[in-house]
Amino acid sequence: MTARRGRAKPLEARPRPPHLERDRASRSVFVLGAGRLGSALAAGLAAAGWEVETWTRSARRVVAAGARQRRGALPDRIDADLVLLTVPDRVIPVMAQLLADSGRIPPRRVVAHCAGAVGLDALAPLRELGAEVGSIHPLAAVSRGTDLAGHAAALDGSPAALRLLRRVARDVGLTPISIAADRRAAYHAAASLAANGLVSLADLAVEVLVDAGVPRARALDALVPLMESALRGLGARGLPDALTGPVSRADVPVVSAHLEALAGTAALEAYRVLALRAVSLAREQGADADGLDRISALLSRPARRRRR
Numbered sequence: 001m002t003a004r005r006g007r008a009k010p011l012e013a014r015p016r017p018p019h020l021e022r023d024r025a026s027r028s029v030f031v032l033g034a035g036r037l038g039s040a041l042a043a044g045l046a047a048a049g050w051e052v053e054t055w056t057r058s059a060r061r062v063v064a065a066g067a068r069q070r071r072g073a074l075p076d077r078i079d080a081d082l083v084l085l086t087v088p089d090r091v092i093p094v095m096a097q098l099l100a101d102s103g104r105i106p107p108r109r110v111v112a113h114c115a116g117a118v119g120l121d122a123l124a125p126l127r128e129l130g131a132e133v134g135s136i137h138p139l140a141a142v143s144r145g146t147d148l149a150g151h152a153a154a155l156d157g158s159p160a161a162l163r164l165l166r167r168v169a170r171d172v173g174l175t176p177i178s179i180a181a182d183r184r185a186a187y188h189a190a191a192s193l194a195a196n197g198l199v200s201l202a203d204l205a206v207e208v209l210v211d212a213g214v215p216r217a218r219a220l221d222a223l224v225p226l227m228e229s230a231l232r233g234l235g236a237r238g239l240p241d242a243l244t245g246p247v248s249r250a251d252v253p254v255v256s257a258h259l260e261a262l263a264g265t266a267a268l269e270a271y272r273v274l275a276l277r278a279v280s281l282a283r284e285q286g287a288d289a290d291g292l293d294r295i296s297a298l299l300s301r302p303a304r305r306r307r308r
Helices: 018-022 036-047 089-102 120-128 159-172 181-194 196-211 216-237 252-262 267-285 289-300
Strands: 028-032 051-056 067-071 082-085 110-113 132-138 152-157 175-178
Touching (some): 152 159, 159 175, 196 267
Antiparallel strands (some): 132 152
16 A cells, blocks of 8 residues: 555744844835735735835725835836736736836845746846846735735745745745746646636536536535535645545445436546546555446546436
8 A cells, every 4th residue: 555645734934044033124015016916915014014015007906904005107216125026927027128128126126026837037137137036926816805824935036035035925924935947837737726726626516516406506605615624624634534535435336426427517527537536545545446446447438428
């Protein structure tokens, strides 16, 4: 039997380096593009005592508590210790070039973007003018009012940029993780699977539940508590022990009935892929090997047409 992976351990903040222990002076940050993520970072830093200024094109955006907000034209000079670009990924190189061409940012300031899949080359025009460049990407599905404390964040950058970004992470309550530059796309794909994939999976499950006779208006409300309980189990028991359900019990008849019920639906292929992954987890749990072999065979058969 494969060795168990053990319980999930809560993320713990790394010990602060001596230079951060000494660096207790107030810091300033200019958040360029105060959408959901920008507002969450602005709110967290303002609560930690930072001097926070935000800029957004939208006149309807709510100012983060404790932050000063600009609208309209960018200021001629941005004197903040840190400039955070929380604009869409495709806009980062454009904004970096604009800031470089306009000379708005004095040399040696730290400029960081907040995109998970974008490398530091997007900030090259600013780096060439003497800026310290970096990135900070919180692993969080951010909505209005999201508290980032307790989440992880991928950091990258020059030594000077990393020193300041580690302080950002500490002050907001994020736990830093390191991702190699050539693995950022894989890192971001993992984040998308865990967050966006969960939403897509919920949409498929809603469709199947509606097909089973549950009113669409009630289907999601019925599924969200189930998904939340599964996530709590994942946090408490880790992998593979959080797996429950028919595959974990090697219950061949139930899996066969699922495949029959899903025949001809959009959810069938997703069920097959996820159930095959569940078979691997169930083997780690020590479930009946013969039953799991039969389930694997069922999942690998060509799909049947749905009965009318």
